[in-house]
Amino acid sequence: MSAVIPAAAKARHPREAGAAPAVVCLCDAVASLGGRPVLRGVDLKVRPGEVVALLGANGSGKSTTVKSVIGAVPLERGGLELFGTPFAKFRAWHRIGYVPQRTTAAGGVPATVREVVSTGRLPQHGLFPFRRKDRAAVDRALAQVGMLDRAEDGVAGLSGGQHQRVLIARALVGSPELLIMDEPMAGVDVTSQQVLADTLRQEVGRGAAVLLVLHELGPLEPLIDRTVVLRDGCVAYDGPPIPSTGQHALPGHDHVHPHEDDHLTTPGLLA
Template identity: 70%
Template sequence: MSEAVIALRGVRAELGSRPVLRGIDLTVHRGEVVALLGANGSGKSTVVRTVIGQVPVGAGEVELFGTPRRRFRDWRRVGYVPQRTTAGGGVPATVTEVVTSGRLSRARLGVLRRADHRAVRHALELVGMADRAKDSVDALSGGQHQRVLIARALASEPELLIMDEPMAGVDLASQEVLARTLERQVASGATVLLVLHELGPLEPLIDRAVVLRDGLVVHDGPPPKAVGEHALPGHDHVHPHDDVHPHGAAAGTGPTRTGLLS
């Protein structure tokens, strides 16, 4: 088995006084692409925010590249794309300036060298935004904003890429660009952990799906075949208003599997 890039063991976490993670065990090995799925409030985003240190761990252990997170310092190895937000954070900035900020962890004494500028240009090319390099991020569409955020994460040439709902609210064309970008990262050996609403164009890349429910892992294995509103393990619900069930079964003859992903 390859190196564990992310390891959570018995992780518990609270937001305010509300328990959100209630004993999560999760290991992501080098080169894997793992999708976190689950309903609203299941704990998906809290898992990734716990991994990167934004949410404190109440119990259990989190390790990155074999090092306890509390002692981990080599953050240039990690690229993080948060839930959809304004790329410039409300501050006037160009596309290049935003993406360059993701390279600073590798810059020597904060001074960008030729290799750093090349990495920024390459990141913009990967997400199809090189032609908008000098534009203000305020002039971008939602899908373009998301591409810039991903380019910012890629600029540091990370070994581990963590993405929280990268496809949410993004048009199909941008989804396809992001899928191709991620495919290149995976081909180069990157490890990826994604929070997803649905697999969409990323489905061929996903090695494992980890489904959360009420802060617990209820499935860890091959992705459910038809991920969407009706296909999460452990979510059985009868729809009395349905006229016909999947596969042609008459209404009332059995439950349909329902699991809202978000």
């Protein structure tokens, strides 16, 4: 049984172009990993309130694209603006929530669920101690993903789907205006898929923009405004979602989903 988002969830109106700057504007992006060219001139725009899904076969550049957006992979050529500000001048990282490909939530460091989620408040006001409103924000984020009852548990004892929910809560704790998620559905249980679907519906409902890397649209399809399909580091399609289109339907898909570069550091966000 898959998570289902009601069609009514699409009853919203992303702001028209020109009313506000795009939250992401990536232009002619060229980037390499380990000396290997990965992005070969990618153009990507995400507007306020819009939900955009990046699709493509393995090695097409999906994860590298979002890591370029958050600064984890530097551009060799091209331009990047966040909320209308050139990347080199952008400092408002609290406006962005990032969920990396599924990995151990604390990176092998002993920590509780609450401690991991609390790190998501650091871009707002720096180091601890936390204030009362910070703790309240952590509680809200944990409740949103159904993990408040596990707040004091160690993350080492969580299942894979629960780890993913902790990472989502960490991204949500700052009430971001842009939520970036890299393969959030990969390898998680049905319960966690439902939590993700419900969480995204709530975030979209409050006006957040969302950029997702997906293998296929699946149960999130009713929320998607645009799909951008990458092939060999270039944009092969940018437009309305095509039903039943996803990585599995694209040429060259090998049905293997390695998680590349899970541990790249991120200048503005905790990866």
